[in-house]
Amino acid sequence: MKRKKLPPGEMGLPWLGETMDFFNAQRRNRLFEDFVDPRIRKHGKIFKTRLMGSATVVVNGSEANKFILSNEFKLVKSSWPSSSVQLMGKESIMEKDREGHRCLRGVISTSFGYNGLETIVPKICDVVQNHIARNWHIGGQDDQIVHLYHSTKVLTFKIVFECLLGMEVEEEMVDTFERVLEGVFCPPLMIPGSKFWRAKKARREIEKMLVNVVREKRREIEEERRLKKKKEEEEDGNNGMLLCKLVCGMIEGEISEEEVVDNVVLLVFAAHDTTSFAIAMTFKMLAQHQDCYTKLLQEHGDIRKSKRLGENLTMEDIKKMKYTWQVARESMRLFPPIFGSFRKAITDIHYEGFTIPKGWKVLWTAYGTHYNEEYFKDALKFKPSRFEEAIPSYVFVPFGGGPRLCAGYQLAKLNILIFVHYVVTQFEWSLIHPHEPIIMDPLPLPSLGMPIKISPLTQPQKY
Template sequence: MESFIVSLLCLFVFLIYLSLHFLFYKSKGSNLPPGKTGWPVIGESLEFLSTGWKGHPEKFIFDRMAKYSSQVFKTSLLGEPAAVFCGAACNKFLFSNENKLVQAWWPDSVNKVFPSSTQTSSKEEAIKMRKMLPNFLKPEALQRYIGIMDTIAQRHFASGWEKNDEVVVFPLAKRYTFWLACRLFVSVEDPNHVARFADPFNMLASGLISIPIDLPGTPFHRAIKASNFIRKELVAIIKQRKVDLAEGKASPTQDILSHMLVTSDENGKFMHELDIADKILGLLIGGHDTASSACTFIVKYLAELPEIYEGVYKEQMEIAKSKGGGELLNWEDIQKMKYSWNVACEVLRLAPPLQGAFREVLTDFMFNGFSIPKGWKIYWSANSTHKNSEFFSEPEKFDPSRFEGSGPAPYTFVPFGGGPRMCPGKEYARLEILVFMHHLVKRFRCEKIIPDEKIVVDPMPIPAKGLPVRLYTRKD
């Protein structure tokens, strides 16, 4: 009872702080963008989130673009005064001014779920990771991993899809992408070991962007518990890897974990075990959640659009027929999957896993004649261009030909963000998605069991029932 009262008092103090914070920033700036800030403290957060829960996250954006401004309007989200930037010109401005006028921002819940062992913020840790990742995630490095992806995809479809008449796609897609991340990041390949991580990771992901109240039963509380459990598991893996490296049983280049253990910073210092665990934890979350959403929607659209499915099937079977018995996919095969990738891009346009992202304003600046105060948050939305007829004709129509030739105009197709903060795992995601598509269409044609299944965005788009489908095995 005592701890419950303390928690309520902490919540009360937190709400007072947010109210004062909100009123202070509301008074700043004489020429703010048009818009309304909604209720005290909560602002327009509930409407912002609820349009996603109802399956139409773009509605919050487009309603205000029509009412206030097609490029920038003000609101209040997650307890913060915010300006929402819309359209290609705004994307270009934000991506070009990263770490000059704006910088990455995460809600407090992220820092609490990912407490850094070095007492630095998620933002600082992300900067360190971005310096480290290119060596591992550049295309020439990733070429070595295509065979591993192919092998795991074969095992995944054999264990989770084959011999079934019906499956639920989203949990299976999560299993596939998580298995890959575990194998390529920390060389954990045994399905039982991977499964031990799976449920805690799901709890962590579902509570990551949530109200930061650490009370039993809340998503945030479950996310913190899951984070602590996974971190302990990772530390045990790290300790064993140190031994294996010293005894020559592991290679310094076999995965990201080995790379972190053998690489020092500019001062010659090596990372501590807990520091490595923090980074691997973040990578495992980022390395599978968004891709599993993309893979699920690929199945959805292939099931709905037979002519698109046949185009992908024809391309993938030409590649399959060129392979010898037991021969794995390679880089050249991936480069031949042009139509398949155009299809995947159209899926990412219509159902972007990354709906948008927040930035924090570093210094007062003017944009389109409006003042944007220091300390405000800026939200950019992928849907403000992806589903906008100004940039994509008939935006609701599924049309992979949009990506032929030079493709969409710059700053209009942004599922991976852009500028210095473009997702460093973009090429990794492309490979795991294409390998998934290859094995899916080679084996099956899918039919949706729930024709009009609702889509929920929280914070990524997912079918409300996980996309159950009926499988028809390819006889040819």
């Protein structure tokens, strides 16, 4: 039998492999510089290693991204740590394959089509403005300090719950979800007092709360149907657009109650830290590039002048924020909210003259294209203008790609653009620590919470 030609690379110590090098680089937010790039230089774009006990092949480049991500369910399947699966839920879409994934994604995606997004824009505007009014107090002082990253984490949490689920957010809910997040990449050991133990306890609290909400929503919808109200009225999005669709799917027998709960939990986490980090990095880059900020201010000033007092933004206004989206995309290119993700080979994979054996893990990374001069000239420089032209598929991948492309990426876009608009049209602001380090715990975040100093605009544009 012909021997398999494995990719080059070093497997390191038994079981441990190069895990410590990987984690140390990730913790410093230097995964590409300290782990991936040195191995690319030594072995090429595809190399083998051993991470967390698993033989792993790391692939880099747009062709590799396309090959792996577009062959989901055919050659590879999603591969998350046991702790992540237990905390996000085994019935969440991240664990579903083939038909189960297609069905769930279909239900979820309908909320993020154009009509659904158009409905949700004024709701997001209201949540953002209320959040700023309550938490960004100027008072009698000339300025004040706001911790931008924490503030936007609370905000994105509110947007998911109030706009998509029709649920009021209580203060302790944010802390409970945070405790769950702390355990998603920890060893799944139920030792009292450990991060994973605390995360499981928090997950049970969340599940109990959500089960009650889901059952109450089901009773409401079934009562409406008994009263012979139109189905369109049940699902018009006026009281929790996505939750209504999920519960209607449950009533129709398409999905289970457990699937509804698990996917609500996953949605909160998918939209929570990643979006707030993207917002924080957008402001970081604007603070360091005044010419870009001046251009962005002009765009939002023009939009603001076209609005009546108290009038919310619309999808047409969002479409005008072209330069702002270029800035946000360039910020996500340099600071991707996720570094990549693992897959597991479900058959022997033949790629680039090598064999990736069945059962091995495959890791693709955003850095493999985002920092590559082949795709982005002067890759380490901040140049929003590079997004004036279309970017080839699988090159810019902050939201993944293929069948598992993030279903809520358009919601993230709305959150970023709307928040930027209301901040820059009301406040002067500056970073207190312009070169604040980025760390991983377990996702990337500004190490000091990105405090900013704010003061009212000399000529504030009131809403």
